[in-house]
Amino acid sequence: MDFATWDDRVEKFRIPAIQYRALVESLQAENTIFNDDAKAFYQVDLVASLEMEPYQHQSEALAAWKLAGRQGVVVLPTAAGKTYLAQMAMQATPRTTLIVVPTLDLMHQWYAHLKAAFPDADVGLLGGGSRDKSSILVATYDSAAIHAETIGSMYALIIFDECHHLPTDFNRVIAEYAIAPYRLGLSATPERTDGKHADLNILIGKEVYRKRAEDLAGKALAEHEIVQIKVKLSQHERERYNKLMQIRNDFLRESKISLGSIQGWQHFVMASARSQAGRKAMLAHREAKEIALGTDGKIRILTDLLAEHYPDRILIFTADNNTVYKISNEFLIPAITHQTPVKERHEILTKFKEGEFKSLVASHVLNEGVDVPAARIAIILSGTGSVREYTQRLGRVLRKGQEANKQAILYEVVTEDTSEEGTSARRRNEPQRTQRTQSKEGEKKGDLKVVYGTGQKKTPRAAEQLGLWNDSGDTPNF
Structure with missing residues (x-):
């Protein structure tokens, strides 16, 4: 057997534990009598x-x-x-x-x-x-x-x-x-x-x-739509953003670093620690990112969405705790971060479930491993390029609960003509749009609104084609 190796110390063959099943099935296939003390x-x-x-x-x-x-x-x-x-x-x-x-x-x-x-x-x-x-x-x-x-x-x-x-x-x-x-x-x-x-x-x-979520919409999961709203930087924010990105890009070009991969980002981090110019480029990158993620235009959009969907339960997601606390203070919305004590978090989630709290704002802490009560509206003000994070956030509004005809909406608020557009494309697993897309909905209060439907082509697996199942006598061997 390929996975069996001889050990001279005990004069026996050793086999990795994970190969246990393969070993037993091989012995059974050969009608070999054996004692299993493992x-x-x-x-x-x-x-x-x-x-x-x-x-x-x-x-x-x-x-x-x-x-x-x-x-x-x-x-x-x-x-x-x-x-x-x-x-x-x-x-x-x-x-x-x-x-x-x-x-x-x-x-x-x-x-x-x-x-x-x-x-x-x-x-x-x-x-x-x-x-x-x-x-x-x-x-x-x-x-x-x-x-x-x-x-x-x-x-x-x-x-x-x-x-x-x-x-x-x-x-x-x-x-x-x-x-x-x-x-x-x-x-x-x-x-x-x-x-x-x-x-x-x-x-x-x-x-x-x-x-996928699209495959189960209207069946196990709620019908849903994903709405992308693009906001513009103010003139002052745009000028500052462009200046910072110029500093960063000049350094990357001189250092022959491309940020199109994890390795490129790692090279940028290492290069930023080796020189004053590198540190300046990294600081410029971070400030530009903060401008894109926290533009005042997003807060205005949030105000509109909260008013439009009240009294629906609404989950608000951001990429950083500072924005969480800013929203919590300005809108008097309960916040959950990694700093929130366990008892307080439980109390907030309970009151959200019972409807006493209509809205809840969080960063990454609700992405995974927390039982979040079903909501109908989710708003992503900022996030990473992770497909997993995006899927988990969408899942927070897909539970049907007691609603027979629930229509869930995920709003993704993205700053136009910034690196955030590329982040958005990555988390949705789509090629980054190079041209501004005008939706049939038109513009909403001066901001571009792009609606992605749920009727994408399905990708069936072979196992899904099997039709009717017959479980009679189907019991495990071990």
Whole structure:
């Protein structure tokens, strides 16, 4: 076997834990009699008290995962019911299970869901001061990586929530040191800028199913539209912005640095530390960015949108905490940042859910790992070029909740003729527009409004073409 190596110290073959399933299947295929003292996992009795009729995409995803041998990654947009899909996978694979999540908030959310779904099951926690030994264990990536060697043989099924966190040098041992024959990865955006998402094929399994928000609009998710509003810099802001960008670009040209890649940005950072000119260029870059992100025109647009959609629940996102606090002070809107105490954050989210607070402003802290009550309107005043961040922010308004005909709107406010236009194009995974696009809507109070619909061409996966499923006698081998 390619994955078996001889160890002279013990005069035995050694095989990586992640190859456990391949080894057992090879021995079984050859009708070889063997003793398996490696596995410490076992069957569990999972009787669900929390069940609902699954959406079609959840049934399709589960069937595709089972068809792939219960190994693989499922890509679904935020709010598409990945947690309930995981519950379905657990019920279809009733074995000891490890669920790995990126944050303590998510760990407690999963714990609460599993206790409600399986009240008679032994559900425990690993992380945040807890070190339970239970048949169903919810752990943070950090804690699971630290204890990877000791828990590696205990679980037959591992569910990696937000699985794009797995392929790091620190976290990947969770998958490598585990003998779990069944693995499920869940993410809205598994792609990573460093390209390591390709390692998910080895650590979990290949992508078996994918749906976009557009595909589920009007079904599992609310109908939605994405509206881009472009604002202009004031004359003073424009003059200052152009001057700062000239300083930066002159330095980049002289240093032969291109910012079109991560490596280019890294070279710029290093160059800025080596000379006075480099430092001046970096300071100019930062100030220009602050002008584009925080122009007064965006605050005027925000004022209009808040008035237009009152009393709908509105989520406001920015790229930095300074803008969060500025908006909070000017509009008397509750703010959540990484500095907000846990109890205060919980109180704010509760009052937002109950409708006492109509609006909420935050930076990156609500992107992932926080259970945000459903809203109908989201406003991105500024953000990064991350597709993942954009998808997660869109997902905050896609939950249908109790509304039968919910129409969600995501407003993206972008400063025209600045580097922010390129950032916007990157996060929407579109080529940057080189010419100003005039929408049919016309201009709104002097600002360009571009509407992107939801009827883009779908990209079906082979697993979605399978039609009717037959689960009779479909049980795990391990």
